[in-house]
Amino acid sequence: MSEHRSAAARPATAGPWVIDTRDLGRRPGTSRTYRRTVPAPAGLGLVDVIAVPEGADVELDLLVEAVVEGVLVSGTASAATRGECSRCLDPLTDRVTAELTELYAYPESATEATTDEDEVSRIVDDLIDLEPAVRDAVVLALPQVPLCSPDCLGLCPECGGRRADLGPDHGHETIDPRWAALRERFGEASQ
Structure with a gap:
């Protein structure tokens, strides 16, 4: 109480x-x-x-x-x-x-x-x-988790942009840390 x-x-x-x-x-x-x-x-x-x-x-x-x-x-x-x-x-x-x-x-x-x-x-x-x-x-x-709409996409965890504004093609390139050394050695051409 x-x-x-x-x-x-x-x-x-x-x-x-x-x-x-x-x-x-x-x-x-x-x-x-x-x-x-x-x-x-x-x-x-x-x-x-x-x-x-x-x-x-x-x-x-x-x-x-x-x-x-x-x-x-x-x-x-x-x-x-x-x-x-x-x-x-x-x-x-x-x-x-x-x-x-x-x-x-x-x-x-x-x-x-x-x-x-x-x-x-x-x-x-x-x-x-x-x-x-x-x-x-x-x-x-009161709602414990208030939402502007039930299908709100939230924020991009990488850049902090609002996903609804960023569009469906928005993404961030992530490289596996195990391959990072090869990328550094051979540069962008290794892809």
Whole structure:
């Protein structure tokens, strides 16, 4: 689990990532939908590969339900991404949609009492902080090897040129090291 889910972590009393559960109540089965656009926090993605730019819009479409042990949050988080192709290093943009299902345990509930701090998120002062759960879901939804296209040819290992730009006849002459001495002795005419 993420280090972001500590019981000691107190959510801010207000902010776009925080939901006040007092609006929902504690009666199991009570639910409420939330549609919000919130700014992306720093470091939302895979460092130096692909990420949601800091401050970019993250669209949240969530159902928040009161259950016996706490509040269940489910839905999606969607945002634009920026990164580079893992084969040719060209810049790329895309969109990620992450599915989210997270239980936030009530204080003094059986779930809170029987689980470790990092296993289940907690409700603190009737507030839940969505950012850690959304961060985890988005990072898992991002491609581990982003590509500009599925058939990207990448870079030439000899010259570093982009293979798509070099053409099908591109190649580099390689000589077997065992024959290199003969080539040096007789020059180019030995071929």
